[in-house]
């Protein structure tokens with residue numbers, strides 16, 4: 001579905017040039033959940049912004065369904081870390097989720113059904129009429145996830161989506177992503193700096209080196225489903241994989 005080939009990005013030029021992403025190649029297959037993990041500042045967000053078409057890479061290419069990405073593709077939704085700046089404060093929760101659907105060629109009834117379905121996936125049906133500022137941080141991030149789901153993108157990109165919420169909410173949101181990904185048959189590419197989170201969520205973990213980043217290793221996560229915060233994280237396979245990722249990042 002997604003093919004990233006020889007992608008690199010340099011900010012600035014001349015003396016001030018800074019190469020954030022060296023050369024990165026990978027693919028994501030339909031239905032996969034792939035996590036990108038790497039040391040702080042290695043260029044994870046830069047890479048994701050290039051994949052999203054928000055930033056033009058200095059070299060290499062990105063293609064979605066075989067079509068070169070230049071500009072933000074229609075078939076893609078992004079969930080950012082900063083949920084408070086992602087939502088429109090003057091619109092209700094339902095209004096925020098509906099907002100991107102206006103250009104999808106859907107009738108009013110279809111839009112209403114999609115909003116109701118997405119809000120029920122994230123457990124926010126009862127908050128449909130509230131405004132973002134009336135919700136907790138975790139609930140606001142659930143609205144952002146619902147908005148992405150209602151859009152039904154071929155690919156959902158998530159940039160450190162749980163970094164700004166408390167530990168318990170983070171665990172709940174991780175499980176929410178695993179659940180809705182099954183229900184909505186989503187393909188997800190998620191960036192995180194949290195090694196445990198990457199192993200817990202992913203089918204494959206892509207480990208990046210320090211900046212200018214390259215792919216150090218791609219690890220297949222052979223953990224059985226459904227995953228569970230306590231038993232999965234306590235399993236021998238989980239501990240082996242998280243140790244492997246930690247060692248790869250350290251080198």
Ligand SMILES: Nc1ncnc2c1ncn2[C@@H]1O[C@H](COP(=O)(O)OP(=O)(O)OP(=O)(O)O)[C@@H](O)[C@H]1O
Pocket residue numbers: 011012018020038039040041042043044045046047193211
């Ligand atoms: N707009 C910009 N102009 C210049 N340099 C930038 C810009 N955005 C990011 N950088 C630099 O590029 C490098 C990679 O940044 P990026 O945010 O992609 O890394 P990251 O791996 O997502 O970091 P973190 O894990 O800390 O969020 C950093 O050194 C950063 O300072």
